[in-house]
Amino acid sequence: ETGVTQSPTHLIKTRGQQVTLRCSSQSGHNTVSWYQQALGQGPQFIFQYYREEENGRGNFPPRFSGLQFPNYSSELNVNALELDDSALYLCASSLSGGTLNEQFFGPGTRLTVL
């Protein structure tokens, strides 16, 4: 059973650019959540996808968007990058539509915006 993987590990972009981050869920998991974590803070919920549909969203602007694919891998897209978008981006997969408990986190992508 493979765990949650994310790519790339690190990324450097400049303000105004666009970025796509990728996540491969744990085998058999149909739900993925994305989080933004600033240094010394808890993860901030961006959104959740269940069976390719967004079924929950946090307080992030529309320039943060996502996709979940039939194989349950997913993407986080961020347009018009701002300096404050510099953070660790985590994805977490789980089974079912939010009724089960354990989320498995990937190692994260460290995004730096210059």
Place this chain on the structure above:
Amino acid sequence: GQNIDQPTEMTATEGAIVQINCTYQTSGFNGLFWYQQHAGEAPTFLSYNVLDGLEEKGRFSSFLSRSKGYSYLLLKELQMKDSASYLCAVRSYTGGFKTIFGAGTRLFVKA
């Protein structure tokens, strides 16, 4: 709105017991989670409570009181490797799911 409060830092001695408290305010409560996060690593799941009471899992226990908006994580027989941040997270459902994390409690275990 939603809010989660937990202490910023705690220090305890190896072999001792420590209790990390978490208070929350939310509507549409759908479960409370505790995660452990070592520096530079991703969070790992520790426990889940959706009904009032105590859930025990080895050296870790978690308690929930929904009426009081209160939870605690109890760590027994502390080991040096338990030095980490402990994150309290609340899931809610109000037309969509949200999982809100607290800022975390940094636990230092000393010899």
